[in-house]
Amino acid sequence: MSEFNHITVLLNEAVDGLKVKPTGQYVDATLGGGGHTKAILDRLADGGHLYSFDQDQTAINYNQTNLANYIDDGRLTLVKSNFRDLSEALGKLGVHKIDGIVYDLGVSSPQFDDAKRGFSYNHDAPLDMRMDQNQDLTALEVVNEWPYKKLIRILSRYGEEKFSKQIARSIERHREEQPIETTLQLAEIVKNAIPAATRRHGGNPAKRSFQAVRIAVNDELGSLEESLEQALELIDVNGRISVITFQSLEDRLVKSMFREKTTIQDLPSGIPVIPEEMKPHYRLINRKPILPNQQELENNRRAHSAKLRIIEKIK
Ligand SMILES: C[S@@+](CC[C@H](N)C(=O)[O-])C[C@H]1O[C@@H](n2cnc3c(N)ncnc32)[C@H](O)[C@@H]1O
Numbered sequence: 539m540s541e542f543n544h545i546t547v548l549l550n551e552a553v554d555g556l557k558v559k560p561t562g563q564y565v566d567a568t569l570g571g572g573g574h575t576k577a578i579l580d581r582l583a584d585g586g587h588l589y590s591f592d593q594d595q596t597a598i599n600y601n602q603t604n605l606a607n608y609i610d611d612g613r614l615t616l617v618k619s620n621f622r623d624l625s626e627a628l629g630k631l632g633v634h635k636i637d638g639i640v641y642d643l644g645v646s647s648p649q650f651d652d653a654k655r656g657f658s659y660n661h662d663a664p665l666d667m668r669m670d671q672n673q674d675l676t677a678l679e680v681v682n683e684w685p686y687k688k689l690i691r692i693l694s695r696y697g698e699e700k701f702s703k704q705i706a707r708s709i710e711r712h713r714e715e716q717p718i719e720t721t722l723q724l725a726e727i728v729k730n731a732i733p734a735a736t737r738r739h740g741g742n743p744a745k746r747s748f749q750a751v752r753i754a755v756n757d758e759l760g761s762l763e764e765s766l767e768q769a770l771e772l773i774d775v776n777g778r779i780s781v782i783t784f785q786s787l788e789d790r791l792v793k794s795m796f797r798e799k800t801t802i803q804d805l806p807s808g809i810p811v812i813p814e815e816m817k818p819h820y821r822l823i824n825r826k827p828i829l830p831n832q833q834e835l836e837n838n839r840r841a842h843s844a845k846l847r848i849i850e851k852i853k
Contacts, residue, residue: 542600544647545837546573547844551828552640552780553577555848561585562637565628567621567765568592570646572601578640579608587613589628589636593620593670594649620670622761625768635774641781643762643788645669645752647840657752659725659744665718667748667755677751681724682713684754696759696787697750705731705747724748749785759791766795770820770851778823778850784843789827796822796849823848 553574558564560583566575569592578588588608592598598618608614619627621641628636649669650657656666656677665677680692686706693702708731709718718724725744732743753759769779783789799820802812827845834841 542571544571547841548846555780556638564588565639566590567641591617621765637777644784662722667752692750692754696753697746699746773851
C-alpha cells in the first residue's frame with residue numbers, strides 16, 4: 539500500500555504532553571499511519587528508542603516501508619501485537635521500563651475507508667470489523683450468533699442506543715430467516731427498527747449500532763483497561779501516558795482510571811498532615827481533557843469527538 543491517508547488528531551498536543559527525552563524509551567501503542575510515531579522519532583537522538591504497536595498487519599506493512607530509515611538507524615521497532623499484551627511484548631524485547639506511551643484510539647481512516655474491512659455503513663461489504671485480520675471473532679458472528687440479550691447489552695452499553703431492544707429483536711427476526719451477511723443489510727435492519735420520527739435527525743441511524751458491534755468484536759474497552767494497567771506499571775518516574783479517545787465510553791474509562799491513581803483512596807478523616815506513603819504516585823497534567831483547536835476542528839472531521847488526557851508518574 540503506497541497511500542495511507544490518516545490525518546492525525548492532536549498530534550503535537552499528545553507528543554508534547556510526553557515531554558520526550560532524546561535518549562528515552564517510548565511506546566506508540568497505536569501506530570496506524572505513523573503520525574504520532576514520526577513526531578516522537580523526530581525528538582529522539584542516539585540512544586533513544588520507540589516501540590510502535592499495531593494489531594493490524596496493514597499498518598505494520600505500510601510503516602515498514604514508509605519509516606524504513608528509522609528502523610534501519612536503530613531508533614524504531616514495529617511490534618505487530620494487540621496493546622493488551624504490552625508488558626509481555628516489550629518483555630520479549632528486553633524492555634521493562636519506559637519513559638512514555640501514547641494511545642490514539644479507534645480505527646484509522648484507511649481501515650474505515652477500505653470497504654472490505656466492513657467497518658462502514660456507507661460501503662457494502664461482508665460483516666467483518668476486525669482490526670486484527672488473524673482474530674477469529676468477526677462482526678458476522680456477533681450479529682448472527684450472539685444471543686438476543688447479549689445483543690441488547692452491547693447495543694445499549696457500547697452504542698448507547700436507546701432502541702437496543704427493538705434493534706436486537708429485528709436482528710433476531712431477520713437472522714431466523716437467513717444470515718445477515720453484509721454491512722448494508724445490517725444498516726437497513728437497524729434503520730427500519732428505529733421509529734421514523736427519530737430517524738430524521740442525528741446522522742446515520744446505524745452509527746451507534748455499528749460502533750457497538752465494532753467495540754464488541756475488538757473488545758476495545760477490555761483491551762484498553764488491561765493495557766493502561768500495564769502502562770501505569772511500566773512507566774518510570776517522570777514518565778507520562780497520553781491517551782486520545784474518540785467516544786464517551788473510552789473517555790470515561792480513562793478518566794476514572796486516572797482519577798483513581800491520582801487521588802488518595804480512603805483517607806481517614808481528621809489527619810492533620812498526609813503521610814508521604816499515602817500520597818498518590820501519579821499526577822494529572824491537566825484537570826480537564828485537552829481538546830482540538832478551532833483550526834483542527836475545521837480541517838478534520840474525526841477531531842470533533844477527540845479528547846486528550848495525560849498522567850505522569852511522580853514517585
Ligand atoms: C486512530 S489509529 C492511529 C493513528 C496514528 N496515531 C496516526 O497518527 O496515524 C488507531 C490504530 O490503532 C490500532 N489499534 C487499535 N486498537 C488496538 C489494540 N488494542 N492493539 C493494537 N493496535 C490497536 C488500529 O489498528 C489503528 O491502526
